[in-house]
Amino acid sequence: MRIFKFGGASVKDADSVKNVAEILKATEDKNIVVVVSAMGKTTNLLENVIAEYLKNNTATCNEFVTTFKEYHLEIVNELFENTNHLIYQKTAKLFDKMVSFLKVNKSKNHAFVYDQVVGYGELVSSTIVSEYLTEFGLKNELLDVRKCIITDDNHRDASVDWKITQQKISEKVNTSGLSVTQGFLGSENTNNFTTTLGREGSDYTAAIFAYCLNAESVTIWKDVPGVLNADPRYFTKTLLLNRISYREAIELAFYGASVIHPKTLQPLQRKEIPLFVKSFLNPTASGTCVGKGDRIDPETSCFILKKDLVLISLSSLDFSFMMEDNIGDVFKWLYTYKMKVELIQNSAISFSVCVNDKFGNLERLLAKLREKFRVKWNENVTLYTIRHFNPTEVKALAENKNVLLKQESKETVQLVIKE
Ligand SMILES: Nc1ncnc2c1ncn2[C@@H]1O[C@H](COP(=O)(O)OP(=O)(O)O)[C@@H](O)[C@H]1O
Ligand SMILES: N[C@@H](CC(=O)OP(=O)(O)O)C(=O)O
Numbered sequence: 001m002r003i004f005k006f007g008g009a010s011v012k013d014a015d016s017v018k019n020v021a022e023i024l025k026a027t028e029d030k031n032i033v034v035v036v037s038a039m040g041k042t043t044n045l046l047e048n049v050i051a052e053y054l055k056n057n058t059a060t061c062n063e064f065v066t067t068f069k070e071y072h073l074e075i076v077n078e079l080f081e082n083t084n085h086l087i088y089q090k091t092a093k094l095f096d097k098m099v100s101f102l103k104v105n106k107s108k109n110h111a112f113v114y115d116q117v118v119g120y121g122e123l124v125s126s127t128i129v130s131e132y133l134t135e136f137g138l139k140n141e142l143l144d145v146r147k148c149i150i151t152d153d154n155h156r157d158a159s160v161d162w163k164i165t166q167q168k169i170s171e172k173v174n175t176s177g178l179s180v181t182q183g184f185l186g187s188e189n190t191n192n193f194t195t196t197l198g199r200e201g202s203d204y205t206a207a208i209f210a211y212c213l214n215a216e217s218v219t220i221w222k223d224v225p226g227v228l229n230a231d232p233r234y235f236t237k238t239l240l241l242n243r244i245s246y247r248e249a250i251e252l253a254f255y256g257a258s259v260i261h262p263k264t265l266q267p268l269q270r271k272e273i274p275l276f277v278k279s280f281l282n283p284t285a286s287g288t289c290v291g292k293g294d295r296i297d298p299e300t301s302c303f304i305l306k307k308d309l310v311l312i313s314l315s316s317l318d319f320s321f322m323m324e325d326n327i328g329d330v331f332k333w334l335y336t337y338k339m340k341v342e343l344i345q346n347s348a349i350s351f352s353v354c355v356n357d358k359f360g361n362l363e364r365l366l367a368k369l370r371e372k373f374r375v376k377w378n379e380n381v382t383l384y385t386i387r388h389f390n391p392t393e394v395k396a397l398a399e400n401k402n403v404l405l406k407q408e409s410k411e412t413v414q415l416v417i418k419e
Helices: 014-026 042-054 058-079 086-104 110-136 162-172 202-213 246-255 262-270 324-336 362-370 391-398
Strands: 002-006 032-036 178-182 185-188 194-196 217-222 243-245 275-279 288-291 302-316 340-346 350-356 373-387 402-408 412-418
Touching: 002 014, 002 202, 014 032, 014 058, 014 110, 032 110, 032 202, 042 058, 042 110, 058 086, 058 110, 086 110, 110 178, 110 185, 110 194, 162 202, 178 202, 202 217, 202 262, 217 262, 243 246, 246 262, 246 288, 246 302, 246 373, 246 412, 262 275, 302 362, 324 350, 324 362, 340 402, 362 373, 373 391, 391 412
Parallel strands: 002 032, 002 217, 032 178, 217 275, 243 288
Antiparallel strands: 185 194, 275 288, 302 350, 302 373, 340 350, 373 412, 402 412
């Protein structure tokens, strides 16, 4: 049994969906679970629907809904010649369900509404991919992942209930055929409402299936040749990493190498299931293999960056030390306001923390911190991380940049830079 994950870029238009079918056709193994994400940038589009909906901007919300429908219908029109094909009814049903949720919903809980709406990206894309594979001659079963992955009710960042999920996946997945399912989604155990596993969480979905099915491997198909030693969006010279250890991959993903979702690696490492990162543009190339061991091949420095972070610097109002009690309070509030902590540094009377304000709570956090500390902050900072650095590279990176903070350990240098 193998797990293949196709992300937004690999199903962004009709040609890409056709390419997915070609990749599956060329694979000798027929026992595959295919995990698909929403097409292209659909999740961003649905985030706009939700934002406008919650602001009661009905006209703008409806415009985004129309764009969502038209985008998918254009892909369907190109994929299916028969205008009476069942796919038209199936997609129309999903569109109607989404719209009627928006009509009848009374909840103002952003995270809850978000999960109920954003999930339609994956529900529509998996339906189109599954129907197209059938049309193409690849018999498959469309699985509702919400009947397989069971989570708590922490909407937008739900945690998996591994015991029930294991049981459900074993029951629902036909291990001798091709299944297509949705990435990113789960459902609440108590009432079946849709939950999501965090943005870009479909890689993690693939790892959950792999873990529960004791899969032979996971392959995530990307628009890059594999894991590179630097983010190709920001660095012109990059090198393909042929092989990396789980530990190295966890570190890279944690520091922000967005090619692999950080939660993906732990379940795979626990069962020593290899992860292949391959190019859907060049499927026969070997890509990157993440597996056992402790090295990276080739041995090289890796450059990662995270943008749009906030650096908060605190000092005590009365010149007292920043000790356990003060720091304990800071962490309690960071947790309460759902800040993702990227880096911390402290001295006797000051404490700096670089955070990702994923849920838009910065103002509230700052207000709370001001009750107890002198607070300074810088928005829109970038955190650069260099693993296996050499000093010349660090110097070159920092040149002509406004470095607000630097932290160095044996293997890693991190710089917080105001661009
Ligand atoms: N170290 C890296 N190696 C390769 N790609 C990277 C790296 N860091 C960031 N990326 C970015 O990750 C993208 C692929 O991941 P992602 O956008 O999540 O794909 P998908 O949504 O299709 O699954 C690449 O297009 C690339 O811009
Ligand atoms: N569609 C979701 C989940 C996901 O993982 O997408 P992708 O595989 O395209 O990163 C998102 O954009 O967050």
